[in-house]
Amino acid sequence: MNDWIARDEARVWHGFTQMASYATNRPVIVERAEGHYLIDVEGNRYLDAISSLWVTTLGHRVTELDAAVVDQLGKVAHSTLLGNGNRVVIELAEALTPLVPVDDPRFLFASDGAAAVEQALKIAFQYWTNQGISTRTSYLAFGGAYHGDTIGSLSVGSGGFGTDVFDPLRFPVMRAPRFDDPEAFVVAAKLIRDRADELAAVVVEPLVQGAAGIVTAPAEEFAVLGEACADTGVLLICDEVATGFGRTGTLFASEQCGLQPDLMAIGKGISGGYLPLSATVASGDVAARFLGDDLSATTLYHGHSYQGNALAAAVALKHLELIAEWDVLVNVRARSEELRSMLAERIEPLSAVKEIRLQGLMCGVELHPGDKRGRKVCAAALDCGVLLRPLGDVVVLMPHLTVGTEHLEIIVDALETSILEVAP
Numbered sequence: 001m002n003d004w005i006a007r008d009e010a011r012v013w014h015g016f017t018q019m020a021s022y023a024t025n026r027p028v029i030v031e032r033a034e035g036h037y038l039i040d041v042e043g044n045r046y047l048d049a050i051s052s053l054w055v056t057t058l059g060h061r062v063t064e065l066d067a068a069v070v071d072q073l074g075k076v077a078h079s080t081l082l083g084n085g086n087r088v089v090i091e092l093a094e095a096l097t098p099l100v101p102v103d104d105p106r107f108l109f110a111s112d113g114a115a116a117v118e119q120a121l122k123i124a125f126q127y128w129t130n131q132g133i134s135t136r137t138s139y140l141a142f143g144g145a146y147h148g149d150t151i152g153s154l155s156v157g158s159g160g161f162g163t164d165v166f167d168p169l170r171f172p173v174m175r176a177p178r179f180d181d182p183e184a185f186v187v188a189a190k191l192i193r194d195r196a197d198e199l200a201a202v203v204v205e206p207l208v209q210g211a212a213g214i215v216t217a218p219a220e221e222f223a224v225l226g227e228a229c230a231d232t233g234v235l236l237i238c239d240e241v242a243t244g245f246g247r248t249g250t251l252f253a254s255e256q257c258g259l260q261p262d263l264m265a266i267g268k269g270i271s272g273g274y275l276p277l278s279a280t281v282a283s284g285d286v287a288a289r290f291l292g293d294d295l296s297a298t299t300l301y302h303g304h305s306y307q308g309n310a311l312a313a314a315v316a317l318k319h320l321e322l323i324a325e326w327d328v329l330v331n332v333r334a335r336s337e338e339l340r341s342m343l344a345e346r347i348e349p350l351s352a353v354k355e356i357r358l359q360g361l362m363c364g365v366e367l368h369p370g371d372k373r374g375r376k377v378c379a380a381a382l383d384c385g386v387l388l389r390p391l392g393d394v395v396v397l398m399p400h401l402t403v404g405t406e407h408l409e410i411i412v413d414a415l416e417t418s419i420l421e422v423a424p
């Protein structure tokens with residue numbers, strides 16, 4: 001065990017990680033990065049095939065993004081958005097406006113995806129009370145859903161991941177089936193129509209349930225959901241924290257699903273993976289219900305200290321420019337097709353593999369259940385110089401959106417070797 005791991009174990013508490021076994025599970029202690037590679041304290045290089053838990057989009061140490069942060073540092077790092085504004089935040093909101101699938105959008109910034117979801121839930125609740133309607137207080141969410149780890153976002157999530165201990169704290173919600181149930185959206189739409197007078201909002205991950213293990217549903221199945229919301233007034237909240245910013249091949253997955261949400265949560269890739277930034281996007285109609293006299297009860301009394309951090313906004317603004325300039329979405333779609341055929345040829349035939357699910361550059365390789373197999377495969381991939389992290393029996397492949405064919409080959413090589421080693 002190197003000294004850094006011991007020092008880490010002694011003082012840093014890692015999320016979703018049992019600290020008693022942390023050090024023996026071969027953690028990589030990153031010191032720096034170059035492009036698609038992370039470099040550890042001993043100089044070993046690892047291809048970052050999980051985009052640092054799904055946040056990095058264009059790669060690490062992108063010259064233009066680095067410069068955007070440095071440039072903003074020369075102006076101001078942070079100033080509060082509570083009652084005041086910041087120039088670069090305004091510019092970011094304006095740049096996002098024509099890109100988000102939300103009508104006449106307003107942006108309530110925060111730092112984490114969970115906070116963006118939490119804000120959306122509170123806005124949906126108050127949207128109704130501001131209209132004098134006190135009965136529409138419930139939410140509909142899906143089986144397998146993951147929306148973050150704060151109590152509200154945990155409540156609309158479907159649980160699991162060892163979080164059962166918090167079940168008594170989760171508020172009850174209506175639950176539609178997981179995306180892999182062919183009836184999921186029909187059931188959801190019926191629940192919305194039958195119980196609209198109890199419902200404030202529906203929360204859904206468009207196209208892909210990420211943390212469920214990259215569980216996908218056909219885009220056209222989402223239409224009934226949008227229609228049921230439009231007909232009943234139940235607000236539609238799309239959680240695009242994982243799917244947003246090109247991950248599924250379009251800038252937002254809602255576009256493919258034909259959904260126009262009333263509220264949308266964005267995070268993860270918004271800053272290219274550089275700085276903690278998220279936002280709740282509200283339609284102009286939703287935002288209008290909060291207007292009233294100064295200091296009146298219709299105000300949204302919610303906000304975080306680092307809301308609209310200027311450094312994060314500056315890098316997010318430059319990131320949007322680069323996505324367009326570099327034709328990133330074209331690369332995502334082309335690499336996705338390549339990855340699909342590589343996986344079909346080399347991974348699907350392996351006896352340990354149960355199913356492969358791919359949408360854009362979001363991929364889950366599900367193994368037949370076995371003794372911590374997902375974990376073991378990812379550990380073996382480290383020896384091949386590829387950093388992976390599983391979701392149970394699902395090995396997640398989430399490469400940077402700018403990878404080339406050669407990087408996909410390295411990832412698939414490592415995956416094949418590792419699966420054969422763990423489950424020959």
Ligand SMILES: *Cc1c(COP(=O)(O)O)cnc(C)c1O
Nearest residue numbers: 112113114146147148210241242
């Ligand atoms: C990761 C994720 C979240 C939570 O975002 P954090 O930044 O980790 O709080 C919420 N929703 C979805 C769909 C996610 O994938």
